[in-house]
Amino acid sequence: xxxxxxxxxxxxxxxxxxxxxxxxxxxxxxxxxxxxxxxxxxxxxxxxxxxxxxxxxxxxxxxxxxxxxxxxxxxxxxxxxxxxxxxxxxxxxxxxxxxxxxxxxxxxxxxxxxxxxxxxxxxxxxxxxxxxxxxxxxxxxxxxxxxxxxx
Amino acid sequence: xxxxxxxxxxxxxxxxxxxxxxxxxxxxxxxxxxxxxxxxxxxxxxxxxxxxxxxxxxxxxxxxxxxxxxxxxxxxxxxxxxxxxxxxxxxxxxxxxxxxxxxxxxxxxxxxxxxxxxxxxxxxxxxxxxxxxxxxxxxxxxxxxxxxxxxxxxxxxxxxxxxxxxxxxxxxxxxxxxxxxxxxxxxxxxxxxxxxxxxxxxxxxxxxxxxxxxxxxxxxxxxxxxxxxxxxxxxxxxxxxxxxxxxxxxxxxxxxxxxxxxxxxxxxxxxxxxxxxxxxxxxxxxxxxxxxxxxxxxxxxxxxxxxxxxxxxxxxxxxxxxxxxxxxxxxxxxxxxxxxxxxxxxxxxxxxxxxxxxxxxxxxxxxxxxxxxxxxxxxxxxxxxxxxxxxxxxxxxxxxxxxxxxxxxxxxxxxxxxxxxxxxxxx
Numbered sequence: 001x002x003x004x005x006x007x008x009x010x011x012x013x014x015x016x017x018x019x020x021x022x023x024x025x026x027x028x029x030x031x032x033x034x035x036x037x038x039x040x041x042x043x044x045x046x047x048x049x050x051x052x053x054x055x056x057x058x059x060x061x062x063x064x065x066x067x068x069x070x071x072x073x074x075x076x077x078x079x080x081x082x083x084x085x086x087x088x089x090x091x092x093x094x095x096x097x098x099x100x101x102x103x104x105x106x107x108x109x110x111x112x113x114x115x116x117x118x119x120x121x122x123x124x125x126x127x128x129x130x131x132x133x134x135x136x137x138x139x140x141x142x143x144x145x146x147x148x149x150x151x
Numbered sequence: 152x153x154x155x156x157x158x159x160x161x162x163x164x165x166x167x168x169x170x171x172x173x174x175x176x177x178x179x180x181x182x183x184x185x186x187x188x189x190x191x192x193x194x195x196x197x198x199x200x201x202x203x204x205x206x207x208x209x210x211x212x213x214x215x216x217x218x219x220x221x222x223x224x225x226x227x228x229x230x231x232x233x234x235x236x237x238x239x240x241x242x243x244x245x246x247x248x249x250x251x252x253x254x255x256x257x258x259x260x261x262x263x264x265x266x267x268x269x270x271x272x273x274x275x276x277x278x279x280x281x282x283x284x285x286x287x288x289x290x291x292x293x294x295x296x297x298x299x300x301x302x303x304x305x306x307x308x309x310x311x312x313x314x315x316x317x318x319x320x321x322x323x324x325x326x327x328x329x330x331x332x333x334x335x336x337x338x339x340x341x342x343x344x345x346x347x348x349x350x351x352x353x354x355x356x357x358x359x360x361x362x363x364x365x366x367x368x369x370x371x372x373x374x375x376x377x378x379x380x381x382x383x384x385x386x387x388x389x390x391x392x393x394x395x396x397x398x399x400x401x402x403x404x405x406x407x408x409x410x411x412x413x414x415x416x417x418x419x420x421x422x423x424x425x426x427x428x429x430x431x432x433x434x435x436x437x438x439x440x441x442x443x444x445x446x447x448x449x450x451x452x453x454x455x456x457x458x459x460x461x462x463x464x465x466x467x468x469x470x471x472x473x474x475x476x477x478x479x480x481x482x483x484x485x486x487x488x489x490x491x492x493x494x495x496x497x498x499x500x501x502x503x504x505x506x507x508x509x510x511x512x513x514x515x516x517x518x519x520x521x522x523x524x525x526x527x528x529x530x531x532x533x534x535x536x537x538x539x540x541x542x543x544x545x546x547x548x549x550x551x552x553x554x555x556x557x558x559x560x561x562x563x564x565x566x567x568x569x570x571x572x573x574x575x576x577x578x
Contacts, residue, residue, distance in 0.1 A: 001521065002576070010577075032517050032533055033547035055547055057515035058577065124517065 001118060005111035010058040015068035019051040023138035027131040029123050034060045038131040040139050045076040050132060057124050059115055064128035066108045082106065083129055090116050090125050164481055166473035170559045176202040177557055188527030191565045196345050196373060196506045196553035197531050198395050205398055208458035212451050220450055221424060235450050238457030245460045247381040248407055255406040255440040256453050260372040261295035263391035263406035266443060267368050268299035269419040271337055272307055278416060280336045282308030287331055287338040289314040289322055290543055293345050294536045296370045300339065316543050320347040320496035324355055331359045339368040346540045347496030348506040357386045372396060377475055377504055379468040382407050394452065399459035403452035413439035420445040471556045475505040478554045478563065482507055485567040491574065495549050508549040511570060514577045516550040522573045528566055
């Protein structure tokens, strides 16, 4: 479960800290008390920044770092595809072995495949991703998020 | 050396039980996890494991005696009733209740606590909780002894008050006369904290409650499994606990209440079993305890709890308490040597139970628990259904190790070594 990649992100997180943004959300995982405050800044539909601060386990913290690394500078439709694929992987209960295409899309995030075998920890891995989606809906409106999902 | 059993003396700790013999009674303690690692079960505050004697009693009941209780004239109905009511006798003796009719079977301690809260909301004077009256709890309660009172306060307009905690993890009773007042109707508090391990002083609280005529409810969920229980010497009005933390099955709890109170207070759940006569317009109720046991009760579970009580009694609650004192003292000492480990709660064995919560540097308890699990060590992580305690000490969660009669010094060593490994892993 604790892949080296995850521990690296945990110890040296990418893009940690709060910076200016178009929307801010605060998400909590009530079962374990993991918390994240996350801001998004958009330049049109390009993700200019995702900044965050939080406390929680290595899985939730590393996942936020991976999110930052993967999504910043992406166009929204592409980011939503990554988010969707990551969600699918995390909800697979260990049944999905990432193929080359998935590895290329998710990069470091495929390291979380093992976490999907632990139902109690899946929410930790998804915390920042749910927060990002929520913040994006707030920044761009639900419509843009829905449009992005359809494309 | 204690009488009867020889003492396993690997660590030179006084008062240890013969855990080698005891562990043979618990089949689950023999299993391995994660590809052959022996199970080190340190989550006893959440639920204890079950000895063969309890499992056999459950199987025997279902294989030979099962029928519904208190009705029917056939052999099985009578045997099932005798077993169910026999379990009540065993529990009554276990807690030194003056009368077996003071033992109400419930589903668990939460239901016992909720039952009292609801009885008091429905009661007539002088017990009635309503606007202008006060309910007193403490900051170290399990959610099951907080939320029912919040619900009652919201419904009735009563005021909810509580005792705070000291930095050492004990109740702050310095302003007891301001917290418990003439308006207080009920004081409900935990005997042993499920997070801090603190064993609370009963006498001072009961004395003040009696001065102002308030009722006292004690949550003994973390006490009844671990030490001799005497409801008469506690001098409370109600005592609640659950079966599954004391070697019994899940689905069975106990509410002990003083007889005159159980007679005076109204029922909460209505149904079969709790009535005397029923017409379409009204009913009269059976005497306690049946008044509070509507519907088919958890019969097998009560029988299993009776077997658990027999099991614990045969070993002796004093000896179990002594064993846990020794293990806890050893664990406190071993854990204090783990760098970066901070115990949340009393750091010495005086007036504390066998539950130890701690943080380990900045490592999140979920990570601590997961890496310990990979080594076969089962602990609890999170806020332990007592979130206000975590808020009080400014931490999001803790890791909790909790011991029982089958816990060994070697398991304490495994925990301490496991924590060193965790430190290295995330360091």
